[in-house]
Amino acid sequence: MTAGIRVAVIDDHPLFREGVTRSLSEIDGFQIVAEGSTKDDAIRVAETLQPDVLLMDISMPGGGLNAILPILTTVPSQKIVMLTVSESSDDVTAALNSGAKGYVLKGVGSRALAEIIRSVAAGESYVAPALSARLLSSRSSPAPKTPLALEALTARELQVLQLVASGLSNKHVARQLDLHEKTVKHHMTQIMAKLGVANRTEAAIALRDATDGRGNQ
Known part of the structure; x- marks a missing residue:
């Protein structure tokens, strides 16, 4: 034991x-x-x-x-x-x-x-989560949706965001990564706060924009 x-x-x-x-x-x-x-x-x-x-x-x-x-x-x-x-x-x-x-x-x-x-x-x-949301709403301007913003994410957070951006629900992300669904929700809260976005859709767009930006460099 x-x-x-x-x-x-x-x-x-x-x-x-x-x-x-x-x-x-x-x-x-x-x-x-x-x-x-x-x-x-x-x-x-x-x-x-x-x-x-x-x-x-x-x-x-x-x-x-x-x-x-x-x-x-x-x-x-x-x-x-x-x-x-x-x-x-x-x-x-x-x-x-x-x-x-x-x-x-x-x-x-x-x-x-x-x-x-x-x-x-x-x-x-x-x-x-309530405090993350409050921090997000108190910002005078959103964080830049650029590759630099993505660098604030941990490897696990980026992995979660990529799966969410592909259209998977929290439940399916949890199954794929062998995590609890609550843990995935916690990750999404952190991701949205770090990227300065209000929802999953905006987070996915931020990832797409950042990825496109890297591709154009």
Whole structure:
């Protein structure tokens, strides 16, 4: 029996922290390796234990956002997911720009959180869909639909977009790539946010335009 995904939970609200650790412990495939309540705890846990995924609140002594860069400076491979009540676009942007791989709101269910952790542990990124949509709508102008915009996509996101552009539904993309359909939906949310588009059709057009642009170079 494998130990599963090693998770650390850093949050200064004991009841919430205990609830998260208990919920994940009851789901197969997870091992809670540490708990903490401050920025310094987060840095220490990352440096000494290097969990597969570090769940961390924003609002705690020292500030969760302030812990990201020190952690990644020492442990560049550390995967960090912010688990917070903050829906501030500034906080989302700061977390992602600092290197966090996920941004999750505390209202998430335990099963959904487990799925998010699995995807991040596997190398994907995640932002709560409502927040991705808000970031997209708050932009003053859309991102350029050029080959440069496509470079912001991960290899997996590009793979998903190519299949979507070929006309496949999320369900069929999931089957072809051996993913959960929810994971494909999460990828599409990230893709649309990165390309500055509002829907699947515009994302497919952006891919086509970028591909045509490369062909004409």
